[in-house]
Amino acid sequence: MSTATVLARDEAALETRVVRKISRRITPFIIVLYFLSFLNRVNVGFAGLTMNHDIGLTQAMFGIGAGIFFVGYIAAGMPSNLVLQRVGARRWIALLMVVWGLLSAATAFASGPYSFYTLRFVLGLAEAGFFPGIILYLSYWFPARHRAFVTAMFMTAAPLSNMIGSPISGALMNLDGVAHLHGWQWLFLVEGAPTVLLGFVSYFFLTDRPEDAHWLASDERQWLSGEMQREREMKAAQSRSSVWGAVKDPRVLLLALVYAGTSTGLYAIGIWAPMIIHRFGFSYFELGLVNAIPNLFAVVTMVLWARNSDRTDERRLHVAIACLAAGIGMLMSGHATHAAVLIVGLSIANFGINAAKPPLWSMPTQFLSGSAAAAGIALINAMGSLIGGTIGPMVIGRLRDISGDYSLGLYFVSATLLVSAVLSYSFGLRGVLRRARRT
Numbered sequence: 001m002s003t004a005t006v007l008a009r010d011e012a013a014l015e016t017r018v019v020r021k022i023s024r025r026i027t028p029f030i031i032v033l034y035f036l037s038f039l040n041r042v043n044v045g046f047a048g049l050t051m052n053h054d055i056g057l058t059q060a061m062f063g064i065g066a067g068i069f070f071v072g073y074i075a076a077g078m079p080s081n082l083v084l085q086r087v088g089a090r091r092w093i094a095l096l097m098v099v100w101g102l103l104s105a106a107t108a109f110a111s112g113p114y115s116f117y118t119l120r121f122v123l124g125l126a127e128a129g130f131f132p133g134i135i136l137y138l139s140y141w142f143p144a145r146h147r148a149f150v151t152a153m154f155m156t157a158a159p160l161s162n163m164i165g166s167p168i169s170g171a172l173m174n175l176d177g178v179a180h181l182h183g184w185q186w187l188f189l190v191e192g193a194p195t196v197l198l199g200f201v202s203y204f205f206l207t208d209r210p211e212d213a214h215w216l217a218s219d220e221r222q223w224l225s226g227e228m229q230r231e232r233e234m235k236a237a238q239s240r241s242s243v244w245g246a247v248k249d250p251r252v253l254l255l256a257l258v259y260a261g262t263s264t265g266l267y268a269i270g271i272w273a274p275m276i277i278h279r280f281g282f283s284y285f286e287l288g289l290v291n292a293i294p295n296l297f298a299v300v301t302m303v304l305w306a307r308n309s310d311r312t313d314e315r316r317l318h319v320a321i322a323c324l325a326a327g328i329g330m331l332m333s334g335h336a337t338h339a340a341v342l343i344v345g346l347s348i349a350n351f352g353i354n355a356a357k358p359p360l361w362s363m364p365t366q367f368l369s370g371s372a373a374a375a376g377i378a379l380i381n382a383m384g385s386l387i388g389g390t391i392g393p394m395v396i397g398r399l400r401d402i403s404g405d406y407s408l409g410l411y412f413v414s415a416t417l418l419v420s421a422v423l424s425y426s427f428g429l430r431g432v433l434r435r436a437r438r439t
Contacts, residue, residue, distance in 0.1 A: 011223075018220045019146055025215060026141060027153050029205060030134055033097065034157035036195045037130050039165045040104040041069060041123070042270035043191055046169035046288075047107075047184035049278060054182055055112050063397020065116045066271050070389035072124030074382040080129025081136060081378035088208035089137045093130060097199030100126035105192030108185035132378040139365050139373060140209055143227055145310065147365070152306030152358035156299045159354050162270060163295035165191070169274075170288025183284075252376050254427055255363060256383035258319060261420025262360070263388020265326050265353040268413045269294070269346060271393055276406045280339040293343055298350035305355035315359040315366075320424040322359075326352025327417035334410035352417070356424075363427070392416070 044051075048062050057065065084092045103123045110116040134154060142150050169187055176183035207213050210224040273291055282290055309318040329349030336342035361377075368376040396409035 014220065014223050015143075015227075018216070018224050019142065021216060021220065022141055022213075022224070023150060023153075026138075027150060029202075030137075030154050031157045031160070033093070033198060033202065034131070034134065034154060035161045035164075036097075036191075036198065037100070037127060038158045038161040038270070039191055040100060040195060041127060042161070042267070043104075043165065043169055043187055044107070044120075045271040045274045046166070046173060046284075047187050049173065049184075049274065049284070050176070050182065051110075051184040054184070055110055055116060057113055057116065058397075059400045060394075060397045061113050061116075063394045063400075065113070065120050066267070066393040066397070067390040068117050069120040069124040069127075070385045072121045072126075073128045073389065074124075074386050076125045076128035077132055077382040077385075078375055078378040081132045081374045084129060084133040084136065085374045089133060090203055090206040090208050093133060093206065094199050094203035096126055096129055096133075097202060098196050099199075100130075101192045101195030101197075101199060103192075104195065105189050107192075108181070108188035128382075132381040135361050135377050135381075136374050140228065141224075143231060144362070144365065145313070148306045148310045148315070148358045148362040149303075151361050152303050152355075155354060155357050155361075156303060158266065158270075159295035159298035159302070159350060161295075162273075163292040163299065166274070166291040166295070167285065167288035170284040170286075173284040249367070249372075249376070251367060251427070252364070252379055253383070254423060255360065256380045257387075258323070258356075258360060258420045258424045258427070259380055259384030260387035261323060261416040261418075261423075262326070262353050262356050263384045264392035264413050264416045265330065265349060265388075267389050267392055268330075268396060268409070269350060269353070272396055272406065272409070273346060276333075276410075277339070277342065279405075280342070290339070290343065294346040294350040297347040298354040301351045302355040302358065305351075306358040309359040309362070315363050316424060316427050318359040319356045319363075319427075320421045322352045322356035323417050323421035323424055324352070325349075326356065327414045327421060328352075330410050330414035330417060334407040334414065349417075356420070360424070388416070 044066055048057070051057070052059070052062050080092070080096070100123055103119060103126055107116070107119045107123070110119055135151070138147060138150060138154065169191070172187040172190055173183035175181070175186040178186065181189075207215070210216070210221060210228060213221055213224075216224065273294075274287060277290055278287055305318060305322065309315060326349045329345050329347070329352060332345030333342055333349060334345075336345055364376050364380060365373055392413065395412055396406070399408040399412065400406055402408075
């Protein structure tokens with residue numbers, strides 16, 4: 001066996017060991033953080049079952065309140081990510097979590113539409129930096145060839161939040177009258193408290209960069225730092241690295257539009273699914289269990305989808321096919337007249353929506369680096385959330401008030417996902433065809 005072969009084998013073994021170690025250290029913790037982040041923004045869907053009547057909200061008003069979260073989210077997204085790049089994830093994410101946990105708990109004291117709108121808006125400001133910040137943070141720790149899978153593991157928190165959080169939220173709704181509080185008030189208070197506690201834990205647990213990772217052996221730390229530095233230098237040589245370069249790059253806009261469709265689907269399910277399923281006559285706790293089924297399906301399938309994306313080193317078609325499946329699932333849900341058909345449709349939609357995101361988030365860092373990566377990721381997240389998180393819930397609520405059911409809203413969501421499928425398929429297609437002609 002040649003010396004080169006031995007060295008290559010030893011380096012491969014070192015890479016496997018390092019990636020496994022950082023995965024075990026970082027991934028479970030950020031999954032828990034995102035679990036709480038997503039729960040704190042969508043638990044309003046369960047609260048709305050009785051809160052709307054108690055504080056005088058129509059379905060359209062509720063949709064506005066659900067969507068106005070993303071106005072604040074959009075406004076603060078890019079500045080927050082640039083601050084994280086400067087001060088480090090440990091300090092910034094800890095601060096954000098404490099603030100948004102307190103604001104989420106404070107929603108228990110909303111007394112009318114305007115206080116509800118205000119609390120949702122400032123909650124969006126506080127949460128804005130977390131998701132894009134973690135996507136950026138992962139790019140500091142994991143080589144690109146491992147990133148889709150670890151991103152998928154991180155993003156299982158969204159369906160896990162609905163899967164585990166739904167029965168919990170349903171049970172909390174049954175505390176109505178305890179200590180003279182409504183069930184929806186207990187929901188916000190109980191589900192906001194762990195976020196505040198884990199915010200303090202984050203300050204001591206997170207490590208900003210591989211160079212600071214004293215929980216890695218010296219050779220592991222040296223290999224990872226060198227690998228990530230080589231990756232940054234290679235990207236800097238062939239990609240945009242300025243904030244303005246990211247803002248004016250048409251690929252950023254295209255990915256933002258793709259992300260908008262997946263966000264519309266994600267928050268349609270996260271916010272409105274409890275009310276859609278509730279019309280079949282389930283109790284609050286039964287509703288929580290039924291709502292968990294599509295999310296359990298999504299957790300398993302999205303990880304397998306992302307692993308295949310990493311194995312084949314293909315992103316574009318993995319996003320397009322997943323968006324197409326999600327659009328079909330939403331069409332099924334809109335047509336459903338039986339609970340079982342609705343759950344199947346929501347399961348397919350949940351798979352597509354969640355499976356599209358990990359390969360999608362692996363795409364920006366293929367052509368952006370440095371400050372451009374921080375700005376570009378935040379911009380995609382903000383622009384996608386503008387349509388998907390803000391406009392989507394408002395349109396669904398308005399269509400529900402006009403038509404009397406949720407079918408039109410689900411057809412609208414399906415259309416946005418099908419547009420995302422087409423846009424994703426077209427991403428970089430010119431380069432693909434050019435390479436095909438050369439061969």
